[in-house]
Amino acid sequence: MPRERGEKVVATNRRARHEYAIEKTYEAGLVLTGTEVKSLREGRANLSDGYAYIDNGEAFLDAVHIPEYSQGHWTNHSSKRTRKLLLHKDEIVKLSHAISAGGYTLIPLKLYFSDGRAKVEIAIAKGKREYEKRQTIREREDKREAERAMRSRNRLGE
Numbered sequence: 001m002p003r004e005r006g007e008k009v010v011a012t013n014r015r016a017r018h019e020y021a022i023e024k025t026y027e028a029g030l031v032l033t034g035t036e037v038k039s040l041r042e043g044r045a046n047l048s049d050g051y052a053y054i055d056n057g058e059a060f061l062d063a064v065h066i067p068e069y070s071q072g073h074w075t076n077h078s079s080k081r082t083r084k085l086l087l088h089k090d091e092i093v094k095l096s097h098a099i100s101a102g103g104y105t106l107i108p109l110k111l112y113f114s115d116g117r118a119k120v121e122i123a124i125a126k127g128k129r130e131y132e133k134r135q136t137i138r139e140r141e142d143k144r145e146a147e148r149a150m151r152s153r154n155r156l157g158e
Contacts (some may be wrong), residue, residue, distance in 0.1 A: 004116035011045035011111045018133060020107060020125035025144030026095070028059065030118045033077045035069040035109050040118060042069075050124050052085060052106035054096045059085035061120060064108060085120065098124045 016022075033039070039045075050064035061083045068076045088097075098104050103126050110121040127137070 002114065007114050008108060009112045010040050010043055010098075011047050011048070013047040013109050015048055016107050016109055016123070016125070018136070019128060020105075020123070021128055021132070022109075023098070023104070023124045023126065025109065025121055025123045026087065026091055027114075028120050028122055028139055030120055031084040031086065035072040036066050036077050036083075038064065038071070039066050040111070040113070041071045047108045047111055050108045052108065054092060054099065054106075057092060059087050059088070059092055059095065059106075060084055061108060061122075064111070067083075078117055085122070086098065095124065113151060122149060 030053050044067050046065040049130070049153060050061060050134070052059060052061050054060075063080055064081055064083065067079050100152065107125050108120050109123050112119055112121075116137050
């Protein structure tokens with residue numbers, strides 16, 4: 001059987017880009033059990049409540065919901081257990097300094113398979129205030145309206 005190639009996205013955290021201002025992203029591996037991998041290959045996961053933290057020089061992912069594998073039995077995993085993240089030591093140091101600076105948090109953006117290995121994209125993010133969220137929505141709508149006007153103008157000019 002040939003090795004898996006490419007990237008297969010399992011879950012994305014769409015709400016994160018609305019709730020947070022993303023500063024920088026990192027790719028991390030995950031330490032998973034066999035039934036977790038099988039459940040992810042079925043395309044089942046939820047990142048909406050998840051967050052990452054650093055404890056004693058190690059990074060962990062918490063509150064990410066990977067449902068139990070339907071074919072599993074007594075070896076099944078608990079759905080919201082804490083999972084270890086695989087990062088280089090210098091990346092962990094950078095993340096811990098950013099978090100300790102205050103106001104920043106680590107959130108998962110995307111869970112995917114890259115060349116057959118489970119990966120998670122985590123981001124250093126700062127929470128947005130309510131008026132910043134409204135401003136982002138307004139800017140997006142203004143941009144969409146301007147593009148629509150340009151398209152209709154170009155159609156009339158032809």
